[in-house]
Amino acid sequence: MLATFASARQLRTNAHAGSGGQPLRGKNIALLLGSSPSAHVAPLSNAAQALGARVAELRFTRSQYPVAGRDDIGALARVLGRLYDAVDCEAVESSAAYRIEKEAGIPVYHGLCQDEHPARVAADLMTLHDLHPPPGASILFVGDTDTARASGFISAARAMGFEVLFNGREGPDLKDTTFLVDASDGPHWSLLASTGPVDEGLRAQNHHWVMQTMLLHGIVKGLSAAAGLFERTEP
Known part of the structure; x- marks a missing residue:
């Protein structure tokens, strides 16, 4: 990927x-x-x-x-x-x-x-990279991690140098991470940065x-x- x-x-x-x-x-x-x-x-x-x-x-x-x-x-x-x-x-x-x-x-x-195709994973990671994250940037992943799409995203994000965190009972929240990926709403994932939602237009372009x-x-x-x-x- x-x-x-x-x-x-x-x-x-x-x-x-x-x-x-x-x-x-x-x-x-x-x-x-x-x-x-x-x-x-x-x-x-x-x-x-x-x-x-x-x-x-x-x-x-x-x-x-x-x-x-x-x-x-x-x-x-x-x-x-x-x-x-x-x-x-x-x-x-x-x-x-x-x-x-x-x-x-x-x-x-x-x-x-x-949405389920891995092309979407590559596009979303490309979008996060375009936001110029600092070294050691982290992604808080919320949702089912057992799907093929989630597994591919997590693996590729780690390969790119992101730390991937998960929102457990005592897990981190957005204020402790660089980005949040909300995969809890079916096929449509939401991407958020500390400044707010990631531009959907940029996601579509990528x-x-x-x-x-x-x-x-x-x-x-x-x-x-x-x-x-x-x-x-x-x-």
Whole structure:
């Protein structure tokens, strides 16, 4: 994750300097969505288009009455592999997404824009780093530490030099720490500094750079495995 964090910061620097370019020009990316419109994939679509890619939003629904002997997922994967350079399985159940990843022969992302995706962890840590924390800065983590997202965040934060504390019965509070990460409200985490809530706009911008970085790792380098560097582990 630290490599993605560093690459995202470099991508941001290049873009601000006007030297980012459109390295995905001519590439085609498919977003597999559910039967209902999903507005929250717009940031991913925007991130890909800013890199020059063409983005197609495809509705994905599995038949309630599968035909015996017909491999619909395998056929879909092969078609996607012929038509697109990468696929994001936004609304696809895990078993089908991994089947597509196995047979499509192109990078397959597992809900890159979702809050639960590790791209969000990298973006949040990038945001905290942008606030210029002092040496030995600490993060008070509040919420369930047993989720994959929490585990990834805590591990990466420690690797970056943060001290991670937990709010037990007699644990610290915000006045004793540099930042507070409140993960108690489901998928939406709140970030607070000693001066108040962290700017949501900054978080969104950094999420943009991280998603772009992961798209580039998978598509430009042509490594399907790179798309899964920080994906959920297959059950």
